[in-house]
Amino acid sequence: MEWQVRFVVPCLVIAALFQTSCATIISGTSQAISIDSNVKGAEVKIEGNLVGQTPFHGKIKRQKEALAVVAADGYTAQSITLTSSYNPVAILSIFWDYSTTDCITGACWEYAPNTYFVNLKSSTTSEAEFKRQSSLLAFCMTYHGQLTLELAAGDGDLLRSLHREFFTDQSFESFLTCAKAAPSNDAVAFARAIAG
Amino acid sequence: MATRYTVGCGVALWALSQAAAAQGCVEVAPFKSVFLVFAEEQAESLVSGFGHIFVCLPNLPTSSVQDLLAAPAVNFGADTSRLGQGMWVGQYKLQACHELVRKNTHFDQRRLTFFELPYTEPELKHLREDLCSRLAHTYSYDFFRHNCGHYIAEWLLANNNASSSILYFTPREALATITCQRPPLRCFTIPSDLETLEQALSHADERTVYQVRRGLNTPSVLREINDPVLQLLAIRVAESRSTFAEYSALESLQADILSSPGGPEAAQAIIATRADMSAADLPNWLQEGEGPALGVQVIQQADAGDTGLRLSAEAGLRDFGTPPRATRTLRDIRFLAADVEMYSHQVHSDLVLASVSVVRDLRRIGGGLSSGFSLGRSDLPDPLAISGLYASTWLGASSRFEFGWLGIRAVAILDDLGRTPDLGVALGLTFDTLCDTGSFHGEVTDVPGHGLGLLLRQRQSCTRTSSLVADATCDPDGSITLGLGVQFRF
Numbered sequence A: 001m002e003w004q005v006r007f008v009v010p011c012l013v014i015a016a017l018f019q020t021s022c023a024t025i026i027s028g029t030s031q032a033i034s035i036d037s038n039v040k041g042a043e044v045k046i047e048g049n050l051v052g053q054t055p056f057h058g059k060i061k062r063q064k065e066a067l068a069v070v071a072a073d074g075y076t077a078q079s080i081t082l083t084s085s086y087n088p089v090a091i092l093s094i095f096w097d098y099s100t101t102d103c104i105t106g107a108c109w110e111y112a113p114n115t116y117f118v119n120l121k122s123s124t125t126s127e128a129e130f131k132r133q134s135s136l137l138a139f140c141m142t143y144h145g146q147l148t149l150e151l152a153a154g155d156g157d158l159l160r161s162l163h164r165e166f167f168t169d170q171s172f173e174s175f176l177t178c179a180k181a182a183p184s185n186d187a188v189a190f191a192r193a194i195a196g
Numbered sequence B: 001m002a003t004r005y006t007v008g009c010g011v012a013l014w015a016l017s018q019a020a021a022a023q024g025c026v027e028v029a030p031f032k033s034v035f036l037v038f039a040e041e042q043a044e045s046l047v048s049g050f051g052h053i054f055v056c057l058p059n060l061p062t063s064s065v066q067d068l069l070a071a072p073a074v075n076f077g078a079d080t081s082r083l084g085q086g087m088w089v090g091q092y093k094l095q096a097c098h099e100l101v102r103k104n105t106h107f108d109q110r111r112l113t114f115f116e117l118p119y120t121e122p123e124l125k126h127l128r129e130d131l132c133s134r135l136a137h138t139y140s141y142d143f144f145r146h147n148c149g150h151y152i153a154e155w156l157l158a159n160n161n162a163s164s165s166i167l168y169f170t171p172r173e174a175l176a177t178i179t180c181q182r183p184p185l186r187c188f189t190i191p192s193d194l195e196t197l198e199q200a201l202s203h204a205d206e207r208t209v210y211q212v213r214r215g216l217n218t219p220s221v222l223r224e225i226n227d228p229v230l231q232l233l234a235i236r237v238a239e240s241r242s243t244f245a246e247y248s249a250l251e252s253l254q255a256d257i258l259s260s261p262g263g264p265e266a267a268q269a270i271i272a273t274r275a276d277m278s279a280a281d282l283p284n285w286l287q288e289g290e291g292p293a294l295g296v297q298v299i300q301q302a303d304a305g306d307t308g309l310r311l312s313a314e315a316g317l318r319d320f321g322t323p324p325r326a327t328r329t330l331r332d333i334r335f336l337a338a339d340v341e342m343y344s345h346q347v348h349s350d351l352v353l354a355s356v357s358v359v360r361d362l363r364r365i366g367g368g369l370s371s372g373f374s375l376g377r378s379d380l381p382d383p384l385a386i387s388g389l390y391a392s393t394w395l396g397a398s399s400r401f402e403f404g405w406l407g408i409r410a411v412a413i414l415d416d417l418g419r420t421p422d423l424g425v426a427l428g429l430t431f432d433t434l435c436d437t438g439s440f441h442g443e444v445t446d447v448p449g450h451g452l453g454l455l456l457r458q459r460q461s462c463t464r465t466s467s468l469v470a471d472a473t474c475d476p477d478g479s480i481t482l483g484l485g486v487q488f489r490f
Helices: A002-017 A088-093 A127-142 A144-153 A157-166 A172-180 A187-195 B011-023 B065-069 B097-107 B121-135 B148-156 B171-181 B193-201 B206-217 B219-224 B228-239 B244-259 B263-278
Strands: A030-037 A043-046 A049-053 A056-061 A065-071 A078-083 A108-112 A115-118 B034-039 B052-056 B072-079 B088-096 B112-117 B139-141 B186-190 B293-301 B306-315 B338-345 B349-360 B367-380 B386-400 B404-415 B423-433 B438-447 B451-461 B466-474 B480-489
Touching: A030 A065, A030 A078, A049 A056, A078 A115, A108 A127, A108 A187, A115 A127, A127 A144, A127 A157, A127 A187, A127 B097, A144 A157, A144 A172, A144 A187, A144 B228, A144 B244, A144 B263, A157 A172, A157 B065, B034 B097, B034 B148, B034 B171, B052 B097, B052 B148, B052 B171, B065 B097, B072 B097, B072 B148, B088 B097, B088 B121, B088 B148, B097 B112, B112 B171, B121 B148, B148 B171, B186 B263, B193 B206, B193 B228, B193 B263, B206 B219, B206 B228, B219 B228, B219 B244, B228 B244, B228 B263, B244 B263, B293 B466, B306 B480, B386 B423
Parallel strands: A030 A115
Antiparallel strands: A030 A056, A043 A049, A043 A065, A065 A078, A108 A115, B034 B052, B034 B112, B052 B072, B072 B088, B088 B139, B112 B186, B293 B306, B293 B480, B306 B338, B338 B349, B349 B367, B367 B386, B386 B404, B404 B423, B423 B438, B438 B451, B451 B466, B466 B480
């Protein structure tokens, strides 16, 4: 029995460490992240320390979670809780459902690995318009790869969904023509062009 | 990586707040239909090993996947940072359906199946009001029982207590419970990127398959592949596993391929493949899935005063991970159960090897065929001093009704113990109920010249894994045997 414990437990721990969901963040003591926002040059603070401006590319020390705040004059500051999915609790508890506690306002999202976009709200923008704009940008950025694929094919579920939800004032064909003109190799530029 | 799964809060929240204010329930907009979504188990990931369910709530008449993506969704998730009375705190959360779809099909590489559930207008109204009150509370969360499956079932089945007394309750079991009480109107699927790639690779040569597999780990290799369809599909899969630097490179590679001469045709082929794969019939695994079981019974032969033990092992049906197919073929014939039973009486002993192979159409309404055989040996001590073999085989047909299965079977019997003809033919009627909390099996067999044989077997589920089993058997010779025991199902 003892040899089984000696053998099985380390194997389980190693297997847990190499779960696909954790593989990209468990090596090293720091982690590269990128933060961009709709306002260029917005201040980026991590754990209260000013670390740069958007678009920000840098490394942060690995820890259970870190609070990033993005702020610019004339805009409401936005905070992101950067949470690490790897922690002993998560391995022991074997979660079915991931915790999604950050970005609950819908104004920031991770559209690529460790890459965040923050949509800052200006004082002149209405709440409804801001939410609509955030939803549209989030949709376009997170589905950028699939949307460009569908644009090349000329049709697809996501394109139809995008059109139905946000561009009902124009025909699908004219929406398609505009969307095809958007730059396709950069998710942020693509989303901004679509949101237009 | 949890943050990876936290893509922007989507269309749902905006749509919800727009339409809900006037209805008294400010969080949730009125919805027209309910789509239960099941994300299949994914063996590679521990956290995905038991499936996941959530609900999409479109506010427009919905006809396809594309209509659902922008709809609001209800997800039950755990907050790992907070402790409650159980292990952790869980909450119903409103998210965009596309957010959950992307997380499951792209990041987790899991197939999604959407089931439209039938609800009337008043029921939809009640569901919405109920959801509003649930959104305001937190709930005790534990992995084995009070999980997404439990809470989504509780909400959709109007506070039913289907899972209150069980030891564990997986999302797949929650799905089975819900769809049993609310038979789906239709269903369709969204294949994972990996599944779509595997589909395309099934026609590729060995070298290409090797290149693709290598490219999934080393994205730069993907440039060397000659087939743009495979390149694009591999990019979709590789993206979900990449670092940011790799991600950017993959996006550029995709843009290059799409702008090349064969790019648009390749994109069209992929969209068409995914559309073909999304057509689905109701999955077979929704119905009657059962795991293997072990049982032990105390038996009493009433007329002879003989008591004994019966041990049984049963291999049941469990279609974990079997993808549903749009068209049914001979491969869909299921091996439902195999029994091995051993009787050990005080007076005599029997060994019965009963392999029961049942072919059933697992659709909700339908019919099926059954066949099987049993083989046993009995040794009776002095003064009878008889020992011999007995065997039977049968072929039957059964039909499924709302209340259960009704079947007829022809039985050929071989028995050299003198209890029945040495070789005879009998006719049997069978009846099986369908019930979540237990099952009942009844069987009447007419053995010409010897009278009627009767078997009644009742299983009552105590927990999801254990059942009480009570048997009553009356042989054609009038001997009655009663049995009582437990069965553990895995």
